[in-house]
Amino acid sequence: MKHAKARTVAALALVLLASGCSQPKEEKRAFEVPDSLCGTPVPAELLSPVLPASGTKIEEERKPGKGYFSCRVVVDGTTVLTADWNWTEKGRTPRSVAYDNPYLDIAEHEGGGGKYVYSSTGGVSRVTCDPVVAHRKGKYELFARVFVSDGEKSAPAMEKLITTYAEALSASSECEQK
Template structure:
């Protein structure tokens, strides 16, 4: 009887040791320090992405009179994070930008600077551009395969990313 308990205890200890060793980062890819041509903090981007072998950032722009830049972060062939920008008229709020993108019932955060849902976040930055008849620019970050409520992580990512994004835009003084 004692021998069976000892074998059982040793087995459990061996499993715990193995579980402790395998609990690390399961990413074979490097998290980029730039997304969509904009500097991004890898430690914040990492929180949004799953493990995997290969990561690719696909940058594009929707056609039309007013450009709508976007990019997708693809892990192992699946789009995981999608970032889209849109020129907006003066006074547009993050919630209004979300509604224009057909996203409803988002929660305002940080005094209205952000509009959040479990798998997406919007923010709007000041950026006047007379060519596009815009005073503001909205940025949407959306997780395609979100695991629960990721809104706070999206907000933490989007705060510095939106400031860096502004520097890449053709804003007028």
């Protein structure tokens, strides 16, 4: 009887070991993480944590307009990240801009002395344009926003992404004196 129990335990251990080895391997990214976010320079190491861990194809769908820009980052046909910026009447706060979309909760934390807000799903930052673009006549401010569509990410990763994106926008043609 002792040997029968030992054989049963050994057989069970082999079955469990074999089933553990036959788990499907986690897919890896087949796409290269870009070093820009919708045409604005952002290091790939800041984008990587907010993009899916797997997928085969990454694309950007850009929608420029007068005084605004919107872009969706799409992986395998699914929107995973949105980045946009727009000129807003002076006097708004990043928190009030974040609440323009009631379906997003991207104002959980505040940083930079009130310059930006962020959460594990996105962030909003005021973009410093010095001097203010002449055609805006000091009546408007530029705000940048990023948010993920495929669940929560790391709040510190989102903070780094929104601040880097806003800083890069401050050096863009949208902020240059015209």
